[in-house]
Structures are given as structure tokens and as C-alpha cells.
Amino acid sequence: MSEPVEGEQFFAHDEKARAIYRAFARPLVRLDGVSVRVSKSQVALRARRGFAYAWAPKQYLASGVPVVVSIALPHRLESERFKEIAHPTTATWMHHVELRLVKDVDRELIGWAKQAWQHAR
Template sequence: MNSGPTAEDFFAGHPFPLTVHNRVLDIVGEFAPVEVRVSKSQVALRLRRAFAYLWLPGQYLAHPEAEVVLSIALGRHDDSLRWKEVAHPSPKHWIHHLEVRHLADLDDEVVGWLREAAERAR
């Protein structure tokens, strides 16, 4: 029994980010049975290691441009213009940050990135 916080707890008062979380879970559930880990700063989707994260930029920024960000860990830099920012925290990992403003933002391209990230996390 998990006594820790849930995604519902993390996204309390933020219905759109919770909807995004549920949609991302549906997407990755098609190709991987993921574990969800919730911390004070994010909701992480994991297999052997974490590969995608959802977080609320309003926790850190006074005037965020989006209510929720999906961060995806890839083993390469992806140069899509859709990324708000790409970080390179270690030699083999690039974290790509996507501002999600509409459920339609979670399109086939994003599904491909999530699939690629999940494969690396196995």
C-alpha cells in the first residue's frame, strides 16, 4: 500500500494538468507498464528509471506561459522548435521541456518521444 502523495494530490486545484497527466498515462500505458512517483516538485513516470516528468511551472515562476510542463528524457538532443528548453544534465541525458497548453499538444510526435524515452528507461 502506497501511503505517499498521489498525482491527484500533486495536481489538486489544477484540473487541466491532472487531465494532461491522465492522458500521458494513457499514452505510455499503450507500450509500457509505468510506475508513478510523486514528489513535492513533480510527478515522475518510471520503468527501470524515470523517463518523463510532469510539473507545474507556477511553483517556480511568477508568470508561467503554461500551466503544466511535460519533460522527457532522451539519449540525444532533439532540435524540435516545440521544446521550451533542452537541458543536458549528464553526458548521456538530455531533458526536453514541453509546455502543454492543450491536450492536442500531446500528438503523434510527442507519443514518439515518450516511446523513445520509455525504451531507454527499460
């Protein structure tokens, strides 16, 4: 098992979800100014504001998806990987990605999260 990453205690109930979160968060928590906030419903990765959120659908739904990552950007991205794209405020587009396996955390996903980090700084 690899070293723990801040926030992974949120996924303590599910080893698979914890491993997926760890793969997603590890490269992001090392970025300048990133902090992690754990709440009852999610783990938020923040710079000046939140830019990426990880949560467990099983908390709310009958779901076989271990982790959903939501990435906040000031513009809409297009990809078949997004389960849903929401526009909750005029300045924010939320891109929701279902992660079923550690290998779903790839360069593309981390790249989107790093774009969001840039905008959140």
C-alpha cells in the same frame, strides 16, 4: 470526465493541468514496467529509471503554463516545440515541452516519451 490516471493528484489544484497530465500519462502508464512516483515537485514516469516528468510551473513561477513535460533521452532531438533542451549528464538530454491544452498532447509528444521509455528499460 475520463478515468483517473496514477499521479494526477499532483495536479489537483488545477483541472486544466490535471486533464493535460491525464492525456499525457494515460498511454504511458500502460507500457510494460512503467511506475509512477509523485514527489513535492513533480510526477515521474519510470521504467528502470525515470524517462518522463510532469510538473506545474505555477508552483515556482508566475506562469500561465499548466504543465511542463520533461523527456529524458540519450540523444538530443530537434523541434521548435521544445522550450529548452538541457544536457545535465553525459548520458542524458532533457527535452522540456510546455503544454497549454490537452490537444498539445499528440502523437509526436507520446512518440518521444515512448522513445525515452525504450531507453529507460
